[in-house]
Structures are given as structure tokens and as C-alpha cells.
Amino acid sequence: MPTAAALRRSLLLAVALALALPWQALAADPTASPTPTETPALAPTDSPVPTDSPAPTPTPPPAPTPTETPTPAPTDSPAPSPTPSPSPTPPPSVQTVEVDVYRTGAAVHQFTPTWCVPANAQKMLNIINATADRRYITQRRTNSQIQRLNGYRYTTGGNDVRGWARFLDTHVGGEWHYADRSFTSRLQAVSAIVESIDRTGHPVGIVVHHGSHAWTVVGYRATVTEGVEGRTIVGLYVSGSLRRDPFAQRYMSLSTFALYYTRYHEATRRVVWEGKFVIVSE
Numbered sequence: 001m002p003t004a005a006a007l008r009r010s011l012l013l014a015v016a017l018a019l020a021l022p023w024q025a026l027a028a029d030p031t032a033s034p035t036p037t038e039t040p041a042l043a044p045t046d047s048p049v050p051t052d053s054p055a056p057t058p059t060p061p062p063a064p065t066p067t068e069t070p071t072p073a074p075t076d077s078p079a080p081s082p083t084p085s086p087s088p089t090p091p092p093s094v095q096t097v098e099v100d101v102y103r104t105g106a107a108v109h110q111f112t113p114t115w116c117v118p119a120n121a122q123k124m125l126n127i128i129n130a131t132a133d134r135r136y137i138t139q140r141r142t143n144s145q146i147q148r149l150n151g152y153r154y155t156t157g158g159n160d161v162r163g164w165a166r167f168l169d170t171h172v173g174g175e176w177h178y179a180d181r182s183f184t185s186r187l188q189a190v191s192a193i194v195e196s197i198d199r200t201g202h203p204v205g206i207v208v209h210h211g212s213h214a215w216t217v218v219g220y221r222a223t224v225t226e227g228v229e230g231r232t233i234v235g236l237y238v239s240g241s242l243r244r245d246p247f248a249q250r251y252m253s254l255s256t257f258a259l260y261y262t263r264y265h266e267a268t269r270r271v272v273w274e275g276k277f278v279i280v281s282e
Helices: 004-028 116-129 136-149 161-171 186-200 254-260
Strands: 094-100 179-183 204-208 213-225 232-239 250-253 277-281
Touching (some): 116 136, 116 161, 116 204, 116 213, 161 179, 161 277, 179 186, 186 204, 186 213, 186 232, 232 254, 250 254
Antiparallel strands (some): 094 213, 179 277, 204 277, 213 232, 232 250
């Protein structure tokens, strides 16, 4: 039984013979077209087909965040223009009116304690006649005349408003006549004083301190309000004959004037002017 080594040698020999036979046949018959022993082409070692990485699934571009079209703020209807508040009505214009008939140099001091009426009568004639007679003799004569014209007799040597009015009426000519007048209220008397000055341009006599003294009213101050009919008397210009009086003239508000211009009173008897506000006017 052949050995394995012999068998291996026999196999190698057969293989060598087989490989040599084609070259021997070609040499024996040159015309024969050799059947080419195709050397089996080596199967090309294909480069491994690259395993295409799966194309990355394209990440779709992020959907554009919808730009929210801002909902337009509701176009408010233009707020109605506020109705302008009416401009405040300016307060009505108030004007001050003054009337003053006094003349410089007309005032006269009384020469005795009881001659207040003659001194004021002398002053009133100076204003009316545009004179400046301040003489003692004139005042004494005036006192004598008024004494005879008084409504009552006075043992004190004084005078009353009736004698005063009668004296002026005999010395002042014209359409108007001086007289003594009395009123139950101070307001009525003041209105009569102002009316007389406006109408005649002449001063008005009054009695103060309950009829014990005489003054002269030479003017007044009033206010006139635009759009309001009439006027409001706010004060008077007065003139006395004593040094402690408003000499030669002084303005007094109505409230101050009321402190002096009081109701007439005589302690020894009852007279026609008792309890009233008395004036001597035209």
C-alpha cells in the first residue's frame, strides 16, 4: 500500500505533466490554433462599494415662525375732543364814582361853642357862591338871622334845623328851596342827601350826635356795577366846624358815618324831628 508521501509525489507529478502538455502540443502542430487557455481573469477585487451612508434626511428648515402680524390695535375712533369748558365769565366791571362839591377855602370854624349852625351855613354859602368868607362878623350876623328864623326858642343860644333851612332859602336863589326834612331810616336820609347833591350841585346840612351838633355833607362815593342798574352809595364826604370835626372835609364810609349821624333827640321837649334822621336840603 503506497504511503502518503508517495501519493503526494504522484499527485504533484501529474499536475506538472498536465501543465506541460499544452506547450508541447503547440510545438508539435504550429498550425493549430491554440485554444487559449484563458487564464481565468482574477475577479477584480472590487473596491468595496462604499456603503453609502444613508443620505442624511435633510432636516427641513425650520418652518418659519409665523411672524404674527400683530393684530393692529383697534383703531380707536378718535376720542371726541372734550368740549372745552366755557371760559369763566369775568366778574362784572365795578367802577367807583365820586361827587364832591367842596371848594378850597370854604370851611369855617365856629367862633363860639353854640355857633355850629351859623358856621355851617356860612360854609355852605361859600361853596354855593364860590366865596371864601370866613370872617367872625359874618358868622355873628348869620347867627342873629337864624335865631329869628328858628322853629323853637333855645335858652342856651343854640339854633335848630328849621332856622338853618329858612336862612339858606333866603340867601340862595334859583329853582330849588332849602327846607328841613326828616326820615324814619338812615338809608332814606342818605338817599335824599345824594339825590339833592346830584340835582342841585349844592351841599346838604345834617345834625349829628342826636341833634346836638351840625355838619355839612359836600359829596359822596358810589360804585356802579356793569350790567346792574343803579348805584351803591358806599360813603360820604363831610365837613364840620370844630377842630375835632372832619375839617375841612373828610371821607367816611357809611358804617363810620352811622356812628355820628344818629336820630334826633332833645331832652327838654318833644319836637317834630324827634327820633328821626334830619337833613337841610333843597
